[in-house]
Amino acid sequence: MTVTIPAARIPDDRAMKKTNCKVNVQEPKIDIKMSELIQLVLRVQPKIIGHESHTPGFVCVSATSKRKCLIVLGLSSLCVSYASYLEVPRPRSKERGSEVTSQLHRSSARENPVIMATETVTITTTVNPLEELCAGIPSDPLPELEARDPNIPHAPIRTPDLTREEERLALENALRYFPPSAHETLAPEFAIELRTYGHIYMYRFRPTIEMRAYPLQEYPCRTQQAAAIMHMIMNNLDPRVAQFPHELVTYGGNGQVFSNWAQFRLTMHYLSQMTEYQTLVMYSGHPMGLFPSSPHAPRLVITNGMMVPNYSSRDSYEKLFALGATMYGQMTAGSYCYIGPQGIVHGTTLTILNAARKHLGTSDLAGKVFVTAGLGGMSGAQAKAAVICGCIGVVAEVSEEALMKRYNQGWIMEVVSTLDDLVALLRHARRRGKSLSIGYHGNIVDVWERLVMEYECTGDVLADLGSDQTSCHNPFLGGYYPVNLHYEEARDMMHQDPAKFKKLVQESLCRHVKAINKLASKGMFFFDYGNAFLLEASRAGADVGRTDGMNGCTFRYPSYVQDIMGDIFSLGFGPFRWVCTSTDPSDLAKTDELAASVIEELARAEAPKSVQQQYEDNAKWIREAGRHKMVVGSQARILYSDQAGRIALARAFNKAIAAGKLKSPVVISRDHHDVSGTDSPFRETSNIYDGSALCADMAIQNVIGDSFRGATWVAIHNGGGVGWGEVINGGFGLVLDGSEDAGERAERMLKWDVSNGVTRRCWSGNANAKETIQRTMAVTDGLQVTLPNAVEDSTLVERALNPSF
Secondary structure, X not given: OEEEOXXXXXXXXXXXXXXXXXXXXXXXXXEEEHHHXXXXXXXXXXXXXXXXXXXXXXXXXXXXXXXXXXXXXXXXXXXXXXXXEEEOXXXXXXXXXXXXXXXXXXXXXXXXXXXXXXXXXXXXXXXXXXXXXXXXXXXXXXXXXXOOOOOOOOOOOOOOOOOHHHHHHHHHHHHOOOOHHHHHHHHHHHHHHHHHHOOOOOHHHOOOOOOOOOOHHHOOOOOHXXXXXXXXXXXXXXXXXXXXXXXXXXEOOOEEOOOOHHHHHHHHHHHHHOOOOEEEXXXXXXXXXXXXXXXOOOOEEEEEOOOOHHHOOHHHHHHHHHOOOOOOOOOOOOOOOOOOOHHHHHHHHHXXXXXXXXXXXXXXXXXXEEEEEXXXXXXXXXXXXXXXXXXXXXXXXXXXXXXXHHHHOOOOOEEEOOHHHHHHHHHHHHHHXXXXXXXXXXXXXXXXXXXXXXXXXXXXXXXXXXXXXXXXXXXXXXXXXXXXXXXXXXXXXXXXXXXXXXXXXXXXXXXXXXXXXXXXXXXXXXXXXXXXXXXXXXXXXXXXXXXXXOOEEEOOOOEHHHHHHHHHHHOOOEEEEEEEOOOOHHHHHHHHHHHHHHHHHHHHOOOOHHHHHHHHHHHHHHXXXXXXXXXXXXXXXXXXXXXXXHHHHHHXXXXXXXXXXXXXXXXXXXXXXXXXXXXXOOOOOOOOOOOOOOOOHHHHHHHHHHHHHOOOEEEEEXXXXXXXXXXXXXXXXXXXXXXXXXXXXXXXXHXXXXXHHHHHHHHOOOHXXXXXXXXXXXXXXXXXXXXXXXXXXXXXXXHHHOOOO
16 A cells, blocks of 8 residues: 655654655655555554544554554545644553544644645555455455366375265364354355365465565564564465465475465464464464463464374374364474475485495495486475486476476476486486486386396496385375376376275385385395385385384385484484575575585584584585575575584574674574484484384474473474374474574574484484583583493393393
């Protein structure tokens, strides 16, 4: 809303300072946004506190600051009037404020009867879409119902297999968000959605606003912390970032941000109203409401998929999600901390590099080939990571939409659709020794079987490293596509004949593993990338060498955490992230420079060689990050760092904000896949051997500890990566605004967020973790942890249990 004020009626200097207006001398007028008129002139959130009986359609708006600026808004005639600038006492109550304001305005008009005529101006109205978005759930009138957009990728149809009674309950649960007057219209509409798509997404309420992370100052909020959360939520639903944005799925096939669009709208409304004395509570996508708290408490607490343990099964999830009772938040989807495929690029890069060092005996990957599958969400990172490592990445993807999305974003360099073209391009790239990423439009099983055929015909093993990043935690609902079917046929069959589809998926998994086994026997190294591929293959009857024990099950091929990344976690290094909420690329470039300086300084300090190696790898990573063009969505970055590094980075960013070097606050966060954030025997805690790999104390303790040490928001989830019921994981977000308080919060919280996991790994017997936590105790006041005493005599326990030994 733009207001033009004639030069003869420009308010005095004091008013100018309040509005932050700029006078154009050549053209005698002032242009200001209506949001500035209300937010900046009044300086605080305005309150509508009374009506003038003699001016129908006008309302008086007053601030609660000592210096009053009374503004009269003509809601029907769209005009604005500066009534007067008066010293008035702060109203003791809303009712009293209304009385005082009305009297002052009438008095003002009597004393200067021409003020309304001479200072009233016509305004041009443009609705701020973010203000409209934060107005709550529209019900009178209802938004127009539009058909699903066929040009947007949509989530597979779900098959919850509800009874009639369960369908009735799902409908009643969905209608709770709306007044009874809307039920007659919405009930049949939601019933159709439920039976057509297997879930009530409430498409009618999907906003028309361009979904992306907006600059922080554009959000109509009372606190910067709330605005930062809104920024992060909208990034998770950005079509450039999200896998199925209209179904509120960020990645992994079913990683929901919310269960439906009413929840999104209501959450944004609550955040816009939130003060620093309130906390928003989220139950599996549903905003329970704002509850009184304190400025030191988190502004947001999220739980996703929390279940009574015996009921945390895949079948129960499908029903409960359809009922609107729970939600699968994956990891950073439901905690609002996803930063696009960049979020896993660094981890994938480190994994490939360290796999080559350990199993191929080289750090030079020129001419080496890495074969894998998946370009949808997080898996999209694989192609970029391969190129950064200097090798040739071959990534199969059945969805043409997902493949071309990554190609158009520059994450895939070449696209092929036939196996002959793939093999020819692969052989040419090997001879040249140049890094290259190849996207194959087709099924990964066909690729592996063709590579077996090439070996049998020529003796050439064309793959040096192999893995898989299909969404195998969700294999029967779009996470894994069988080789026997085309993509669209598979999507139809998975809900029309789920039993047959499951059979075909399991047959494909067996063929998939058989081909991998053949090439692995000839020298290729294959690793499980924590997506439940080997777990589901074992359930299908594939030969993966499954062995069950007290620490869970193990397979012929190790988990990448167990074999490669576990030692890095035990050193306290993990995926630390930050987001520049200004959305300005120059801010991100400045934080890159700050981060490089911080890490390089730490690398020069005295530390064990293993720690220095990590610092050096990460310094190189951050120096080259900008040129790899990894930003998709928000202006974000990731690197691996330990406790000392994370604290130093947070301090540096906070000081830069305070000094005005960065335009807006920075949100720091991390992947849940980290040192302390996740308990998962198939991934993050797969290298825990004291019998506690199946326990989830670490992740639960971590989110509780983060919450009272300074996090802006915290989240704890069931499921993520390896599937529902297989993992408990948590995360946080913390807003750095340049204040001393923010710096203290960050330091206090980050110390716990890393040391918790290192201590647990130390107690389980990990030597790296023990050395790390001992060094940390030496420099951290108040830190005292229980250290394990290992049994030195290897025969002692056996002699105790068997006296005749």
